[in-house]
Amino acid sequence: MKKGFFSRYASALTINKGASENKRDTKWYEKSVPCRSACPADTDIPGYLEAIYNKDYIKAYQINLEDNVFPGILGRVCSRPCEDSCRHGDDSNGEPISICFSKRSSEQFSSIKKFKLKNYAKKTRKKILVIGSGVAGLTAARELTRCGHEVIIFERHDSPGGMLNQGIPVFRLPRDIIDKEINQVLEQNIKVYYNKDIKTYKEVEELAAKYDAVLLALGTLKPNEINDEFSKSYNVEDGLDFLLRVNEYKSKYIGKNVVVIGGGYTSMDCARTALRLGAKTVRTFYRRTTNDLIILPGELEELINEHGKMIFNAQPIKLIEKNNRLSALELIKTKLVKKKGAYRLEDIKGSSFKIKTDHIILAIGQQQHLTLGKNKRNNIFSVGDFATGATTLINAIAHAKDVVKRVDKFLMKRDLFKSDLKVTDIKTTGRRLDLNYIPIQEMPTINLSQRTFGREVEKGYKKNTAQKEASRCYLCHYKFEINNDLCVLCDECLLAKPIKDCIVEVSDVHEHGDGDTSYKRINPKKGIGIYHGKLLIDHKKCVRCGECEKVCPTNAISIQKVEKQNYVKV
Numbered sequence: 001m002k003k004g005f006f007s008r009y010a011s012a013l014t015i016n017k018g019a020s021e022n023k024r025d026t027k028w029y030e031k032s033v034p035c036r037s038a039c040p041a042d043t044d045i046p047g048y049l050e051a052i053y054n055k056d057y058i059k060a061y062q063i064n065l066e067d068n069v070f071p072g073i074l075g076r077v078c079s080r081p082c083e084d085s086c087r088h089g090d091d092s093n094g095e096p097i098s099i100c101f102s103k104r105s106s107e108q109f110s111s112i113k114k115f116k117l118k119n120y121a122k123k124t125r126k127k128i129l130v131i132g133s134g135v136a137g138l139t140a141a142r143e144l145t146r147c148g149h150e151v152i153i154f155e156r157h158d159s160p161g162g163m164l165n166q167g168i169p170v171f172r173l174p175r176d177i178i179d180k181e182i183n184q185v186l187e188q189n190i191k192v193y194y195n196k197d198i199k200t201y202k203e204v205e206e207l208a209a210k211y212d213a214v215l216l217a218l219g220t221l222k223p224n225e226i227n228d229e230f231s232k233s234y235n236v237e238d239g240l241d242f243l244l245r246v247n248e249y250k251s252k253y254i255g256k257n258v259v260v261i262g263g264g265y266t267s268m269d270c271a272r273t274a275l276r277l278g279a280k281t282v283r284t285f286y287r288r289t290t291n292d293l294i295i296l297p298g299e300l301e302e303l304i305n306e307h308g309k310m311i312f313n314a315q316p317i318k319l320i321e322k323n324n325r326l327s328a329l330e331l332i333k334t335k336l337v338k339k340k341g342a343y344r345l346e347d348i349k350g351s352s353f354k355i356k357t358d359h360i361i362l363a364i365g366q367q368q369h370l371t372l373g374k375n376k377r378n379n380i381f382s383v384g385d386f387a388t389g390a391t392t393l394i395n396a397i398a399h400a401k402d403v404v405k406r407v408d409k410f411l412m413k414r415d416l417f418k419s420d421l422k423v424t425d426i427k428t429t430g431r432r433l434d435l436n437y438i439p440i441q442e443m444p445t446i447n448l449s450q451r452t453f454g455r456e457v458e459k460g461y462k463k464n465t466a467q468k469e470a471s472r473c474y475l476c477h478y479k480f481e482i483n484n485d486l487c488v489l490c491d492e493c494l495l496a497k498p499i500k501d502c503i504v505e506v507s508d509v510h511e512h513g514d515g516d517t518s519y520k521r522i523n524p525k526k527g528i529g530i531y532h533g534k535l536l537i538d539h540k541k542c543v544r545c546g547e548c549e550k551v552c553p554t555n556a557i558s559i560q561k562v563e564k565q566n567y568v569k570v
Contacts, residue, residue, distance in 0.1 A: 012481060012517070012539060013423060013562070021420045027516045029421055029564055032539045033476045035099060038085035040398030042566065043067040045082055045099055046477045052102055052470035053430070055463075060106035065115055068397055069139050069185065072177040075104025076458065077168055079265075079392040080297065087474055093499075093543070095440035097473050101458075105466035107177070114184045120568040121148040126212040126411050129154065131198050133182075134162025135393050136384020137217030139400035140407075142185045147408045147416060149212075154196035157248070160186070162219055166244045167266070169273050170454050201373045208377045213407050217383040217400070220390040222369035223362065226261075229319055230362065235326035236319070239266040239363030243273065252277055255359025259329055260284040261316055262363030264294045265392075270361045271308045276453040282308045283355065287315035287334050287345060298443075306451060315347075320354065328354045366390055381407055418569040424561050429478045431471075433498055433545040441469040474543045479560045482535045486556035493535070493548035493557065502541040503548060506534045 014022045030037045035045045044063050051060035064071035078100050083089075086096035126149045130141045133155040141151045159165060164178050186192060198204060198218075208214045223238040230236045235255070239262065245251040254277035260270050263286035274282045284303070286293065289312050293300065300310060313334045320328035333351035336343045368386055383403050384396035408416055444459040451457060461469065482493070482503075497503045507522040519536055537548070537557075549557040 012479065013421075015423055017423050017425065017560075019420045019422055019565070024511065024517070025421050028539065029477075029562055031516060032479070032562070033564075034085040034087060035082040035097075035476070036564070038081045039068075040081070040395045041068040041401065042398070042564075043082070044564070046473060046475050047563070048106060049097065049099070049102055049470045049473040050430075050475055052106055052466055053473070055467065057106050057108075057110040060103075061110035062115060064103055064106060065184075066117065068394065069142060070135065070181045070393075070397070071103055072107035073135075073164065073173065073181055074393060075100060075102075075107055076173050076177070077296070078103070078394050081394070083297070087476060087540075087543075088472060093436070094472075098440060098443070098469050101441075101443055101461060102466060102470055105461045105463075105469075108460050109463060109466065114180065114187065116184075116187060117142075117146060119146045119148060120416060121146075123150075124148040124412060126150065127152070128213045128215065128407070129207055129211040130215045130217055130383075131196075131204070131207075132156075132162065132217035132219060132383075132386070133160035133192060134217060134219050134384065134396070135164065136219075136386070136396040136400040137162070137215070138182060138185045139397045140215050140217060140383050140404055141190050142188055143401060143404040144215075144407065145188045145190055147404065147412075149408075149411070151190050152211075153190060153192040154198060155192055155194050156197040158194045160192060163240075166248050167240060167269065169243070169247065169269050169276075171272070171276065171451065171457050172269070174456050199370075201370060204370075204380060205373065205377060208380050211379070212411055213379045213381065215381045215383045215403065215407070216370070216372075216386050218368070218370055218386045220366040220368055220385045222367050224365045224367065226316060226362065226364070230316070230360070233319055233326060233360075235358060236360045236362060238366075239270045239361050240366060242270055242361050246273055246277070254279050255357070256280045257357045258282045258359045258361065259355065259357040260361045260363060262286065262365075263288060263292060264363060264365070265296070267363035268295050268299045268303060270363050271303055272306060273453070274359075274361070275306050275308055276451065279359075283357075284308065284310045285314045285316070285331060286310065286312050288336075289313060302445075302457065305448065314353075316360075317347075317352065319360075326358055326360070327356065329357050329360060330354050379410070416568055417566065419564060419566045422561075422563045422565050423479075424563075426478070426559050426561050429475050429544050429546060429559065431475060431544055431546060433547055435471045436474075436498065436543055436545060438468060438472050440472070441465050476544065477562055477564075478544050479539060479562050480537050480542055480544065480546075480549060481558050481560070482537055483556050483558065484535060486554045487535060488554050488556075490553060492551040492553065496547040496551045498545060498547060499541055499543055501538060502543065503535060503537050506536045509536065 013025045048060040048063040080100045082099045083096045089096035128144050128149050128151050130137045130153045133153050145151045160182050225231050254274050258274045258279040260267050271282050271284045314331045317332050318330040333348045337346050381403050383400050445457050505522050506519040508520040510518050
């Protein structure tokens, strides 16, 4: 075998040290650090988990603050797409890291002080209006201000936050956390005018003529409907309206036998709120199955713990009234049927049934309430849910950050933002093999008897628990690599590897057009000549434990830190 084979593949990256914008290197990082790749806001997850492990909570909080704007808030209510991608949950490695809860711990132990971020650019004399102060509006306002623009927010209510205050219950998200992190944004010299309700697109156009740009961060406030019978009933209430009157206007009315319709975040919030307000029974009906629920991990279990019920494969068809008052609801069972290669939801004939209820809450989704004109001005931009439809907080933040880049380019004719990979040599990751076998740390919760409307259910990690959970992270932004030119064929690394196929014998490595790479394995028993020179550490299997590097007698295994850097092009 020619020496050139080993030299060509001595490094998975195109550079040995320094900064790289190469597509192949970027793809390596995306595959190696799937949690960050899965985060819509591009949060440096291994960076802040490593900081928590090293007891640097201020650094951990600041990483989150830079990337996703609301660390303490998202540490409680993020939809956690990163955890589904965590490599600790692959290959029978155990449970994924509690990335969300760890983010919360960085808020809890960092400091009570507020942080002010540096601006990206000097003042531009551009004046921008953001309509709406939910997470998308606040994110856009903060980032536009950092670009040097003057930003003003119009908010229809008398306080900022949108669904943070109006939709998410206190027992999931304490208001002091919301206040701290919103004020942290507004103190970037952002002005807010309250009770400014923009109802028509004509008003938007008039405002667009006065500002250099207008961003519509209005959310999705128009509820989906079943039919006129449900819409006109006094005893049927939209889920967001219910949460708004309870959270914002302190109205505590609730029926005795409550029915919630829906299978998303709002349905869980409505059901658990109804229980705390004193409903005798709360039953939630969802037309699909458990696998189709769009809720946070553990929410269904907590609903059941709190004596709520969840019934699947059933949807409402008719209200039943007695003496002009709601007395019952008729529903019908459903099933998924495969037709022409696609699944459709169908009612099961003859399966209708009735349940007693005096209060129905519909949590079946919502949509934009303001229609944009056909000839939209080019300085009007839609942000967050108003642009994409109802989604999650982290998606709204990510969309707002992307829109800010477009707005700044539109106003300034510049590409202000840039990213690359920074590669540096290191001696150790600080991890040990035994850390791989630490089980996931459960989130402590208060007792059922203590679960009032105003008391947070999840208590948060203590310091030692936070550090223990963070230590489970593989720190996938580190790269272990074998230089086959230095390998002496001793097999020590193969004997020491803890994970099947984390080190493999290969005959060829193939570069794909999209920048990713794959390899062809060989069978040592059927190979011709010496096969050991073709050892490869599979970065998608490696758990960064360092066992192979420790036993290598020739220092053929190197360790490097590969960090994604987002920065401003000066």
